[in-house]
Amino acid sequence: MALYWTPRPESRDDAERWDEQGKRWRLFEGEWEQDALDREAEFFSPEVREFLPRPELSRNVFASVNRQIAVLYDEPWEVRAGDADGDDLAVVLTEELLPLCQQRNLYTEGCNECLMRLDIRGEPGKQYLSYRVVPAHMVVCQASKSRPDVPDVVSELRPRVNPNTGLEEWTWETWDVSDPTAPTFKIESIDERGERTDVTDLYVRDETGAPSAAYPYKDGAPIFPYVLYHRRVSNRLWAPFAGMELPFGTLTSAAGWTMWLGGLRDGAYPQRYSIDCDVVGSATAKSGAVAVEYQRLNHLMLLQLRSRGERQANVGQFQPAMDPKSFGEALADFDAGLAIYADVSPSDLQVSRGESGYAIVVRRDGVRRAQRRQMAPALLGDRLLLATAARLANAYLGASLPTEPAEWSIRYGILGQSPEERKALVDETLALLAAGLLDQVTAWMRLNPGATEDDAAAALARVGRVKAAIEGGTAPEDADHSDDGMREEVEAAARGETDDDEGDA
Numbered sequence: 001m002a003l004y005w006t007p008r009p010e011s012r013d014d015a016e017r018w019d020e021q022g023k024r025w026r027l028f029e030g031e032w033e034q035d036a037l038d039r040e041a042e043f044f045s046p047e048v049r050e051f052l053p054r055p056e057l058s059r060n061v062f063a064s065v066n067r068q069i070a071v072l073y074d075e076p077w078e079v080r081a082g083d084a085d086g087d088d089l090a091v092v093l094t095e096e097l098l099p100l101c102q103q104r105n106l107y108t109e110g111c112n113e114c115l116m117r118l119d120i121r122g123e124p125g126k127q128y129l130s131y132r133v134v135p136a137h138m139v140v141c142q143a144s145k146s147r148p149d150v151p152d153v154v155s156e157l158r159p160r161v162n163p164n165t166g167l168e169e170w171t172w173e174t175w176d177v178s179d180p181t182a183p184t185f186k187i188e189s190i191d192e193r194g195e196r197t198d199v200t201d202l203y204v205r206d207e208t209g210a211p212s213a214a215y216p217y218k219d220g221a222p223i224f225p226y227v228l229y230h231r232r233v234s235n236r237l238w239a240p241f242a243g244m245e246l247p248f249g250t251l252t253s254a255a256g257w258t259m260w261l262g263g264l265r266d267g268a269y270p271q272r273y274s275i276d277c278d279v280v281g282s283a284t285a286k287s288g289a290v291a292v293e294y295q296r297l298n299h300l301m302l303l304q305l306r307s308r309g310e311r312q313a314n315v316g317q318f319q320p321a322m323d324p325k326s327f328g329e330a331l332a333d334f335d336a337g338l339a340i341y342a343d344v345s346p347s348d349l350q351v352s353r354g355e356s357g358y359a360i361v362v363r364r365d366g367v368r369r370a371q372r373r374q375m376a377p378a379l380l381g382d383r384l385l386l387a388t389a390a391r392l393a394n395a396y397l398g399a400s401l402p403t404e405p406a407e408w409s410i411r412y413g414i415l416g417q418s419p420e421e422r423k424a425l426v427d428e429t430l431a432l433l434a435a436g437l438l439d440q441v442t443a444w445m446r447l448n449p450g451a452t453e454d455d456a457a458a459a460l461a462r463v464g465r466v467k468a469a470i471e472g473g474t475a476p477e478d479a480d481h482s483d484d485g486m487r488e489e490v491e492a493a494a495r496g497e498t499d500d501d502e503g504d505a
Contacts, residue, residue: 017240022137039251056257062250069370075413092389183222219395229381263322277313280304
């Protein structure tokens, strides 16, 4: 039996945070019709809402813009940990991890916070490490005294099927390592009155199958299986209302587009009227408590009118109440303006209109800037996540991996330049060189982001040797495989081909 209600946090601050972050999560998941109806109720009077169609949910600027910029994990990453090789790291770098990081990156960008949960799954001898994305609006946390941005107590609201009744019920699952010498773990069911019952023994069993309330994960010290990610590096657990302009504006936009559809249906044609005139062959219909005469017409019919009494009849029409084109363009401009509240520069936005509608596209430069902004907070979370995964793998899977976050090095892949962007950069660089406004070392660094002056000088020296060898018809005295590679690099540069940029963190 499916649950038809959801418990609320006891704290008012957590309840308000859940409302905001839950709304954003629903915008991502396509479950925001009720949110749109609530915004309509604030935006329109009841008399107007009576004639509106169902909420128009196809214009979701919040989800669209965030999906375009939350691409930190779309390119493969490089992960290193001490002397561990690829086979050693495979136990923690599971196939599911990168796709889940992509999902978590999206939620973190849109909701400001998101969590990752780690678990050991499977039967003894066939166990493996598992990850799970946990939305921020499903947890209540307590901050660590030493790190106010890191929790040491997490209570997660989770549905479970009661093994005794076979019915689904809401449970609070609480992990507490605030006192590392006495960590606690418990599962409590909660009813509609808000009363909790400890049901840990009902859901948790030890290796012998007996009920167990012992803290599940230890390697001597307790292992806390949650990692909280932040959109911005901060000194607090939550910033739920930061960036509220974009989700709020998206709901306002939905109200506007709903009105646009209603106007297209009901107000985009002239309203005809008659004074002292009867329509021959008309029918009568009721609009509310008022009887209205009307006649359906087409281009083959002859409309017949008859004057009432001695007064002269008059027939006319009012102009349409709405111009759909200008109304729609105004709403499209409104939507385009919303994107700047997702930290996207107006110069990075491209709004296009065509027969299929309109689109808001974030230019690749803007996406790369967003990726670089995401690196620092993501790196803090990823290092802690992988270090925690290493502790679990060492304790339960027989691995031997570094367990300190600082021992993990992560290199994120950055979205590469498009051919058009690359050509424009090469043309501009060559023009500056020709004008004497740029030296070759700086030019090389412009064309190879991340290169140092020493890298550029060494590369240009190799280019000179290869060029001299080509012109002289002989190989340079110090020719080696690096020069052969340089020849290919020079030829590729001449064709405007380079490797994608990478971000090192």
